[in-house]
Amino acid sequence: MNDVVIQIKNLSKQYRLGVISHGLLSKDLQSKWARFLGRDDPNTKVNSELLGFKTGSNEQFWALKDISFEVRKGDILGIIGRNGAGKSTLLKILSRVTAPTSGKINVKGRIASLLEVGTGFHPELTGRENIFLNGAILGMTKNEINSKFDEIVSFSGVDKFIDTPVKRYSSGMYVRLAFAVAAHMEPEILVVDEVLAVGDADFQKKCLGKMQEISKGGRTVLFVSHNMPMISSLCNECILLDSGKIKLIGHTSDVIASYQMGNNCVNPATIDYSHVDNPPGDHQGTLCAAWIENRSGEQVFEISINKSFFICMQYKILNDVPKIPSPNFHIYDSQGQCAFITSPSWNYDQSCKSGEYIAKCEIPANFMNDGLYSVHLALTFIHTGMRVSFWEKHALMFNITDPIEGVPSRISGYGGVIPGVIRPSLEWNVDQIG
Numbered sequence: 001m002n003d004v005v006i007q008i009k010n011l012s013k014q015y016r017l018g019v020i021s022h023g024l025l026s027k028d029l030q031s032k033w034a035r036f037l038g039r040d041d042p043n044t045k046v047n048s049e050l051l052g053f054k055t056g057s058n059e060q061f062w063a064l065k066d067i068s069f070e071v072r073k074g075d076i077l078g079i080i081g082r083n084g085a086g087k088s089t090l091l092k093i094l095s096r097v098t099a100p101t102s103g104k105i106n107v108k109g110r111i112a113s114l115l116e117v118g119t120g121f122h123p124e125l126t127g128r129e130n131i132f133l134n135g136a137i138l139g140m141t142k143n144e145i146n147s148k149f150d151e152i153v154s155f156s157g158v159d160k161f162i163d164t165p166v167k168r169y170s171s172g173m174y175v176r177l178a179f180a181v182a183a184h185m186e187p188e189i190l191v192v193d194e195v196l197a198v199g200d201a202d203f204q205k206k207c208l209g210k211m212q213e214i215s216k217g218g219r220t221v222l223f224v225s226h227n228m229p230m231i232s233s234l235c236n237e238c239i240l241l242d243s244g245k246i247k248l249i250g251h252t253s254d255v256i257a258s259y260q261m262g263n264n265c266v267n268p269a270t271i272d273y274s275h276v277d278n279p280p281g282d283h284q285g286t287l288c289a290a291w292i293e294n295r296s297g298e299q300v301f302e303i304s305i306n307k308s309f310f311i312c313m314q315y316k317i318l319n320d321v322p323k324i325p326s327p328n329f330h331i332y333d334s335q336g337q338c339a340f341i342t343s344p345s346w347n348y349d350q351s352c353k354s355g356e357y358i359a360k361c362e363i364p365a366n367f368m369n370d371g372l373y374s375v376h377l378a379l380t381f382i383h384t385g386m387r388v389s390f391w392e393k394h395a396l397m398f399n400i401t402d403p404i405e406g407v408p409s410r411i412s413g414y415g416g417v418i419p420g421v422i423r424p425s426l427e428w429n430v431d432q433i434g
């Protein structure tokens, strides 16, 4: 209990419609200032016109509703969710940029935040002056900041421009310096919003390394991103926000999987379009249904790693065609990486009659690793120049479980995590040669 550094209880934030966030804190402040002076909001007009709201509408809505969770010391917590889910609002409340409407927050230690490009730094001040200003805001003495100064500048890579006002920086330079400052000031909690997306790939990698280092040193990181591989490589725990509420909180891979699947379906391992007016497809072929099946013909979501199973798809071919079309399955892991694509290796020069078909592909036992997977379903017509009739992304989901007992890769007795998308049981031959 003692290592809890952030405790959030029944946190809610209400906004008024017509007073929409402009995505930039600077614009939010501009709007607030205009309202305070009783002038027209220079930003609201555009947004409300775009969104079809009446300016000054008093309708309320909840950007966050009854959020409760705890974060422990040394955790790297990912926060994911669709646009408008409430991620930035949560970070802004934690960073005290905005106040909650209700609820309680207890934070142990100082928070350094990297919320969005353009905040935290004074535009007229140079990079050097901003480093000292930020350090002072975080309660550091001049000597403490001096001792970190070189490290910050060297991490940021903006050495040559350190005496230039930051208003002349590109957004990439800005984020480099802002991240370097936030990460090196030794806050107990580091809060990072989407901003890293602005930096180049090398810098992003460097930042990931730094955040890992920070957490290993016992400090806590909260990280918002739409980049799932980044979230997955960095965070041990994740929160999925949906319309201002926590939809799921838990291990990163499970939360990412749930997010990617959109999981609105009752059984994610089956879909059925038989009663739908407009099933996926075109004038050549349509999707009827799909499911995951075990060897006993039962539709299943969970499959033990040492059992084979089938991915099945029922589809309609609407006309006779001179070349048989190709059903194909694209298997993705929970980090959004394509594990493999499979299609029948039959003779594509054969013709095919119109009608309804069921294609089944057997996935062998001891082939894939344990974890959640999603399946994209597609039908490709060859005779019309590889025309795809439908490509249903994340149509099915299945979970490969590892019972440990009786699993070939566990014979050695090792019970820990085995990385990789596949975990095939392969033939080995070891000869003593001396």
Ligand SMILES: Nc1ncnc2c1ncn2[C@@H]1O[C@H](COP(=O)(O)OP(=O)(O)OP(=O)(O)O)[C@@H](O)[C@H]1O
Pocket: 015, 016, 017, 019, 020, 021, 022, 028, 063, 081, 082, 083, 084, 085, 086, 087, 088, 089, 090
């Ligand atoms: N100052 C504000 N006034 C009114 N509405 C706001 C304000 N700030 C945010 N909102 C609204 O609150 C909701 C949550 O916004 P928030 O920026 O927290 O979402 P998000 O999950 O960070 O989205 P994104 O992924 O697009 O950054 C959105 O509907 C947004 O329009």
